[in-house]
Amino acid sequence: MKLVTAIIKPFRLDEVKDALRELGVNGLTVSEVQGYGRQRGHTEVYRGAEYEIDFVPKVRVEVLVDDADVTRITEKLLEAARTGKIGDGKVWVTPVESVIRVRTGESGSDAL
Amino acid sequence: MKLVTAIIKPFRLDEVKDALRELGVNGLTVSEVQGYGRQRGHTEVYRGAEYEIDFVPKVRVEVLVDDADVTRITEKLLEAARTGKIGDGKVWVTPVESVIRVRTGESGSDAL
Amino acid sequence: MKLVTAIIKPFRLDEVKDALRELGVNGLTVSEVQGYGRQRGHTEVYRGAEYEIDFVPKVRVEVLVDDADVTRITEKLLEAARTGKIGDGKVWVTPVESVIRVRTGESGSDAL
């Protein structure tokens, strides 16, 4: 079992969700984050005082997937999230030792 | 050292926190997330325009635990989070290579 | 490849970001979380009703780093985040199997 985590541009979330749904992914978890990276932030001005804000709003998508599906899902996700402009984000994969569905106690693939 | 991550219904947080506290868990970290899964989202209507919102508010709970405590803690957590209705969420366990307490620099179990 | 995750006090974020930038870290991802731990929460009073709030606002910082950089970066991060008072938080390291840059599809160290 793996956890695929993606940091993406917020407005790509819809595409990513739809793309994963097409692959039969039944669930995912999303949260709002702030990213710092090559993509520059922006300047804000309040009464003449300029603030450099380094952080850019991003969305984190987490999907638990079966080992066998990692590549397929990652690729689809990359494709859906890509705009080709700087700041598109990262996807990474981490090992998961066990997964359990809270409602039923099922574990492993059955929990997804 | 393991990281137990749980996606649960927001209103179960109190129960989960209390249950873990009873087991002697000293700390945990919580964040607000949006979940997409079998549990349906809802419809919103603004001036006649209907929007299907797929995401449901969830809470992510993260607890660093000693290897020996994983099962005990996970089970208690599952129990406290369960309502038996769809959308109760997932719990998963990932390996952690090291943990350090920022204040003191202690590491391993002492950091918890 | 490793993922270094830190739960820190919100007002140390600036220092942490600057410290990591000095080490040549090109990116990181930040989110707002609520922490429960040894640091006590606070009491709120509304029309005479007192509520004990256990959670304290914290910030989660996540940095993907090359295996070789883990120690260096973790130490710098600890230093920058430390105030020496209770509630300074935790840093932990988890293994990452692969990292990909969404924009280019580069993977591994090149994706950072």
Next chain:
Amino acid sequence: MDIVLVKNIDTGDTAWVLVAAALVMFMTPGLALFYGGMVRTKNVLGMLMQNFFSLGLITVLWVAVGYSLAFGGTNGFIGNFDFAWLQDVAGTNGGKIAGFAPPGLGTLTIPPMVFMAYQMMFAVITPALITGAIADRMRFSAWVWLLGLWAILVYSPVAHWVFAPSGWLFKRGALDFAGGTVVHVNAGIAALAVVLVLGKRKGWPKHPMPPHSLPLTLIGTGILWFGWFGFNAGSALGANGVAAQAFVNTTVAAATGMLGWLILEKLRSGHATTLGAASGAVAGLVAITPCAGFVGGMAPILIGGIAGGICYLAVSMKFRFGYDDSLDVIGVHLVGGLIGSLLLGLFADASINAAVTKEGVFSGGGWSLFGEQMIAVGATMVYSFVVTCLICLALKAFMPGGIRVTEDDEETGLDLTQHSEVAYATDLV
């Protein structure tokens, strides 16, 4: 007493009462925000809607029959249909529009239409006060019915008794300058009735339910204080010395209400809170309402201060007795209204207002006015409580789905389940 064509319209008086009516109207949105800030995020629209809807429904009912039932006719217990659908309220007076005043109000120096509009705003806000008590758990459709029935069956009769010159309490000499009895005691006791039928919120009092946005509550507080000048000083029905005194009494009592609440709060829990400041000010405003144009001197300072302090203590009663008066309508409006209505029996002063026929104890009038005030609030409480209970029980029995949302819906919140909306959407959807 007959209905009388109003002839001597004074433009200054008219200007003031027009403004006052607008100010009182503005209080209902103000109240919505005051309450809306105090509920949890998932219920804020439910709260706003219950209040705004009163502007929709009661306005129409008032025009249809409410005004006429409150101010028409000469029966002591209930008005008649003389003014139904506003007939005769506008009439012409030598080419100018003026119209017929209700019996006993022939000395009006403003168009009766303005009087009707001004009173309308009281009819709108009074039931809206109840929404604070029932927060987070009533079905919207049940509220619609309760609102409409209550306006007709409770508000109009009580307004008739106290405000109309032919009302039995008015005739006995009970005083209520701007609605301490008709508005606050009436709505406060009705809130208790509804709450008892409705039951507690899920999780109350164990689960914390802190205000989701105190800034919203303070916007509401600002609007309420501002609008209350219309509420109280407008009740002089002219731009005169009584209005001036009522204006000053209003703001002074709000101020001492705030101070009274904050001092007790600071002593007992160690902090002066923002919500306490807002609540104390409202408590002072509630208490001064019946007294505003009838008292002077140090009276407003005392009335406001006493109300602020006692209401602070009173809001904790619900924990003792176990009724879930969510946003303290009983603790603030019922208790504050009682304080004001009864203290008026001590402070009423004929030198401030010639309409004071029986003076208060401290003005040398003995306990007679106090007795009348007791009768007035007592009669109002009994009537309002009983009729409100009956309405609620009837709705509970006859409405399919009852008057309360399901447990699941309560968990999800009123906004989504009753109105298919969320208050604050993220750009991330």
Next chain:
Amino acid sequence: MDIVLVKNIDTGDTAWVLVAAALVMFMTPGLALFYGGMVRTKNVLGMLMQNFFSLGLITVLWVAVGYSLAFGGTNGFIGNFDFAWLQDVAGTNGGKIAGFAPPGLGTLTIPPMVFMAYQMMFAVITPALITGAIADRMRFSAWVWLLGLWAILVYSPVAHWVFAPSGWLFKRGALDFAGGTVVHVNAGIAALAVVLVLGKRKGWPKHPMPPHSLPLTLIGTGILWFGWFGFNAGSALGANGVAAQAFVNTTVAAATGMLGWLILEKLRSGHATTLGAASGAVAGLVAITPCAGFVGGMAPILIGGIAGGICYLAVSMKFRFGYDDSLDVIGVHLVGGLIGSLLLGLFADASINAAVTKEGVFSGGGWSLFGEQMIAVGATMVYSFVVTCLICLALKAFMPGGIRVTEDDEETGLDLTQHSEVAYATDLV
């Protein structure tokens, strides 16, 4: 007709119209909040700014030439420069300041300066109405130009035609008590023109764009309703029976507008929404605007209710025809304005207001007034649409950068790209 020194100033009338002018001024911030709550978080300041800026720019333009072009002179189609920079608007009358009234308005009982100020507030809010249609995508600099040009080239002429006694539509007998044609139809049709030139928001209608803060919208709604008493009852230009009738009609139509919208909404989509309550109230207010001081009896109930219902249906038109009227300026203001202006042809009643020279159908006046109303709204729609299109096309052609933000900027939002600000900053920066 000459300009006339006003001599008989009534303090009550003056007080009321001063207040009314302040109330109408308050509506522009109210509108900003009403709209601001409906856009997405990233565009809320852009929306607020477009509205507040109208208070900045139009106020100055009105003083400079706008008022004079609207109310100066006796030409039927356009005013003159007699009152430019307010010359002669203040003048002395036996040691007191009064000043010269526009031709045909010599019977004013208020200082002409007050009349000028009152009309100024209408000039400010009218173009502000357009901002709702163009939300989220117009460059701020383009808005600045559009705003200024529109005020001079569209608003002043149309106001002259309808409001000035020498205007050709006024002289034909068309009625518009407080701006159904001049304000709502005019801004509504102009909004359509701008939207057609500007194009749709990126992602519309596929991508959901829910209101980011309905409480903000409801604050705006409360302010609008409150301010509208000034808008409508102030148009009586005195504290009199007409003002009283207009006041009551206003609040009644708002109420039935709310009910009309909510009933249809409940029937069609199963829920009565908070945004629906707000929208319906505004629809009722829009529709009663031209009628407020000209109708009585059941008319406001019907006008409001019809407007509420029809506007609810009308806001869906944009999906059918594919124009992106973001916050429904066309569906509410154009449609509501048309409903009110035309229904006035049925309901206008000389017994309410002697200024009604041609009565409506139901008052026995036949279809003549209705015809005039058709001509008035028709002429306004054609003129406003054409000139607004020309302004927009010219700006699009001549402004470097055009009138629309880049795709990237639209994605990022107006707040950051146009104003270098964010609406809600976290403490975490």
Next chain:
Amino acid sequence: MDIVLVKNIDTGDTAWVLVAAALVMFMTPGLALFYGGMVRTKNVLGMLMQNFFSLGLITVLWVAVGYSLAFGGTNGFIGNFDFAWLQDVAGTNGGKIAGFAPPGLGTLTIPPMVFMAYQMMFAVITPALITGAIADRMRFSAWVWLLGLWAILVYSPVAHWVFAPSGWLFKRGALDFAGGTVVHVNAGIAALAVVLVLGKRKGWPKHPMPPHSLPLTLIGTGILWFGWFGFNAGSALGANGVAAQAFVNTTVAAATGMLGWLILEKLRSGHATTLGAASGAVAGLVAITPCAGFVGGMAPILIGGIAGGICYLAVSMKFRFGYDDSLDVIGVHLVGGLIGSLLLGLFADASINAAVTKEGVFSGGGWSLFGEQMIAVGATMVYSFVVTCLICLALKAFMPGGIRVTEDDEETGLDLTQHSEVAYATDLV
């Protein structure tokens, strides 16, 4: 000069000043929101509370002694206790309530109670202005003391000097229509004193502290602009031509203030910001305050525009000199107040208001008035600065805990540490 029983009450004048008093009262919540939106989330309630508390405390102090110290007696430097606890403010006049006017104000056409109430609202808002400078770091209990002492020791005397006919600056011929000197210069220089004693916010100026909610600030801006009609046009103390002129000057100067600020801002930093629009409007309003009923023609356009531009430049001074005037009370109120008070020396015009005994330079009156204005603002600045410093130093020395919160509390925020509340709670608790 003796206190005089007011006999000729005009209902229109009374109506207008009653409304104006209510409008000025509404400005304090408006100011709270204006400031509250600009601070960080953790301090918003602290800010709101400091402002609302002024409504609580100052109202009572004003009634007790403040009014009497400001307007009682004939001494040039300070009033007396003739009107303490409002004695004689209400009195009867042939069965009607009127009351005694302060010496020199016997020509009032409104009940003295209304005059007292109107002036009360100025006393409330003036110290509230200071809160913007001291944001985020003062202990609430220290603010309570500062507020009360300042009202008695600074506000009442300065108001007496300038507003009371027996005041030494008034008698010299200094002009201040609605409080440029008494309110804005006075509060602005006091803010500097407090800030110097209090020190900078932790992290300032390095750490960004962006406004947590500009929509809140813009709600406040709307309320302030609206309320300022009462502030300025109400100072005519009647519904007359002077009020009309003041009304127009007010809105025009707000508009050109906005434009002035935005133009400079656009030129220097590339963007016209929403906060700039709000700030510029306030700057214009501040500057026109002393002039409102004394100038006409192009004067308000220039005064507002100059103030908007210069205040934009002035708010950056704090970075140069290193004092932490958090929300720019000095840059906007002190500087704006000085601009207005001094420009009045150029523009004052007797044809606008007969109360102008010395005309301004451009009206042909020479530099004499300008000199008086210099003396008036100079005396006010010296007195207010010195006394405010002394109060702050005394409080710092004698209050256990001092006047500033601890470093930890500053980090945590005022809301939790001073008031045990959070502004925005999530449903997740």
